[in-house]
Amino acid sequence: DQLVEASVIPGDPSQAPEGDLKKAWWGMYIVPLGPDTHSIIYALNWAIRGALTFGGHKKGQWKECLDYTRARIFAFGLGLGPIDDMKYASGAGAINMGFPVICDTEIPEIRPTGVCTYEELVRELDHKRIVPVCVEVRGVKVKMSEIDIPVPVAAAFEGETVRKADMQVQFGGKYSTSFEFLRMKELDEVEDGKIELIGADCDSVAEGEAMPLGMLIEVAGRKMQKDFEPIMERRIHNLINYAHGIFHMGQRDINWIRISKEAFGAGFRLKHFGELLRAQYLEHFPALVDKVQVTIFTEEEKMKPILAEAREAYEARDERVAGMTDESVDIFYSCTLCQSYAPNHVCIISPERLGLCGAYNWLDGKAAYEINPAGANQPVKKADCIDEVKGQWKGVNEFVYQTSNKSVERFNAYSLMEDPMTSCGCFECIMAVLPEANGVMIVNREYPGMTPLGMAFTTLAGSVGGGLQTPGFLGIGRLYITSRKFISAEGGLPRIVWMPKELKEAIAERFKARAEELEMPDLLDKVADETTATSIEELLPWLEKVEHPAPKMDPLF
Numbered sequence: 245d246q247l248v249e250a251s252v253i254p255g256d257p258s259q260a261p262e263g264d265l266k267k268a269w270w271g272m273y274i275v276p277l278g279p280d281t282h283s284i285i286y287a288l289n290w291a292i293r294g295a296l297t298f299g300g301h302k303k304g305q306w307k308e309c310l311d312y313t314r315a316r317i318f319a320f321g322l323g324l325g326p327i328d329d330m331k332y333a334s335g336a337g338a339i340n341m342g343f344p345v346i347c348d349t350e351i352p353e354i355r356p357t358g359v360c361t362y363e364e365l366v367r368e369l370d371h372k373r374i375v376p377v378c379v380e381v382r383g384v385k386v387k388m389s390e391i392d393i394p395v396p397v398a399a400a401f402e403g404e405t406v407r408k409a410d411m412q413v414q415f416g417g418k419y420s421t422s423f424e425f426l427r428m429k430e431l432d433e434v435e436d437g438k439i440e441l442i443g444a445d446c447d448s449v450a451e452g453e454a455m456p457l458g459m460l461i462e463v464a465g466r467k468m469q470k471d472f473e474p475i476m477e478r479r480i481h482n483l484i485n486y487a488h489g490i491f492h493m494g495q496r497d498i499n500w501i502r503i504s505k506e507a508f509g510a511g512f513r514l515k516h517f518g519e520l521l522r523a524q525y526l527e528h529f530p531a532l533v534d535k536v537q538v539t540i541f542t543e544e545e546k547m548k549p550i551l552a553e554a555r556e557a558y559e560a561r562d563e564r565v566a567g568m569t570d571e572s573v574d575i576f577y578s579c580t581l582c583q584s585y586a587p588n589h590v591c592i593i594s595p596e597r598l599g600l601c602g603a604y605n606w607l608d609g610k611a612a613y614e615i616n617p618a619g620a621n622q623p624v625k626k627a628d629c630i631d632e633v634k635g636q637w638k639g640v641n642e643f644v645y646q647t648s649n650k651s652v653e654r655f656n657a658y659s660l661m662e663d664p665m666t667s668c669g670c671f672e673c674i675m676a677v678l679p680e681a682n683g684v685m686i687v688n689r690e691y692p693g694m695t696p697l698g699m700a701f702t703t704l705a706g707s708v709g710g711g712l713q714t715p716g717f718l719g720i721g722r723l724y725i726t727s728r729k730f731i732s733a734e735g736g737l738p739r740i741v742w743m744p745k746e747l748k749e750a751i752a753e754r755f756k757a758r759a760e761e762l763e764m765p766d767l768l769d770k771v772a773d774e775t776t777a778t779s780i781e782e783l784l785p786w787l788e789k790v791e792h793p794a795p796k797m798d799p800l801f
């Protein structure tokens with residue numbers, strides 16, 4: 245999938261093949277220049293003519309021409325076989341024009357950069373790797389003209405869903421273990437284009453069943469940074485949804501993926517996820533990504549170590565904004581990645597309120613804007629404060645109004661009951677008011693059971709999502725629960741009266757620390773879960789028994 249024009253020396257034009265074979269040479273971008281080493285002058289002359297013709301430089305402007313060839317003409321020298329004095333001299337001429345030379349013999353390397361963009365003289369003895377090394381050393385960015393998967397790929401397919409009746413197989417959600425994890429590696433640690441499947445393919449299960457799935461994406465690039473990992477990982481949501489007949493929802497270790505019967509019938513299999521992601525990361529992040537390899541797991545035992553590492557990375561990313569406050573910044577960041585599913589939804593990410601998906605915090609939004617200033621994450625100036633308690637600013641209101649297709653006029657960052665943020669469908673948790681208890685319950689995506697509201701997560705999600713402003717209901721990220729700004733307009737943490745046991749355990753350390761600040765060290769023990777109540781009739785006596793503070797707080801209505 246990488247086409248590189250080759251000017252061949254020695255390659256006597258008079259000995260070039262005729263007829264169909266000659267056409268095949270041209271079709272493979274092979275151009276014979278001459279029988280001797282010094283015929284390299286024709287290739288270098290072509291490069292200089294590029295500087296004169298397309299760069300607009302004049303004869304005699306040698307410095308400007310050399311700057312142009314180094315910056316704009318992505319050529320390199322590939323030396324095969326023994327290197328004599330003439331080849332050394334010719335190679336030096338190429339290097340002087342900014343074209344590195346890569347050889348397959350034991351030669352002294354020139355690794356420091358300066359004349360060329362990156363290294364200048366490199367050896368690579370493995371012929372299977374030599375062309376990729378040439379591409380890497382010259383900094384050539386490969387644009388994939390076609391993605392080798394059996395279904396169409398386009399942004400137009402991003403909003404489609406795969407319903408249960410149309411589904412061949414699914415992964416994650418409440419049905420199986422599933423996660424996606426992107427990490428950066430050094431250039432020599434990533435084999436570009438390597439797609440590996442560990443475990444059975446999706447044709448090994450019956451129609452309509454679920455399988456475990458782990459996707460490990462490893463990227464390398466000279467300008468790649470650790471801070472960019474979560475931004476690129478979150479883009480998996482879009483990139484997979486670009487494929488016709490594939491549905492993706494969620495993120496991190498709470499994702500949910502479906503393959504339709506149509507896509508499966510066309511030949512789509514798990515390795516195609518790797519092909520899809522690799523091609524699009526190279527296309528969408530050309531300045532950052534030079535190499536991509538993908539490992540796909542369906543064998544649960546094999547994926548456990550990677551999942552443990554992924555969860556450590558998720559936690560480390562979340563910790564980066566600790567200590568920052570909303571008052572300490574003048575700019576928040578937006579996120580509109582999910583507008584394909586919820587066209588009127590806009591996330592506003594602040595230091596003390598991460599995105600409802602749980603994957604983007606304020607620093608991630610800032611980094612995403614640096615990567616792509618025209619992307620889904622835009623800076624939002626707070627401007628004049630309208631309501632400090634509820635968290636409303638003039639600049640945020642104006643931005644949300646325009647970006648929500650003029651459907652949301654006001655937005656309160658810290659309120660559940662009045663003009664709350666909209667929700668899409670990627671939220672980690674749903675918060676809902678329980679009027680009888682004068683408090684709120686929170687249910688996480690992984691919990692399949694009934695809640696005191698009389699609805700399970702899936703039913704609630706249908707009511708809360710879609711980009712609607714629904715007072716009393718809110719999609720949130722887990723980390724927001726223990727934020728000092730958590731529904732602070734309604735009293736904050738003491739309003740929580742019910743959470744699933746798994747969620748309580750997952751956030752216990754942060755919850756207890758926040759409760760200590762509020763001088764309520766035993767608050768978490770007073771929060772009911774499914775072991776004590778799954779209906780409002782069971783919940784109210786429990787709250788009275790443990791003397792939960794919520795019933796005695798100011799009325800929510």
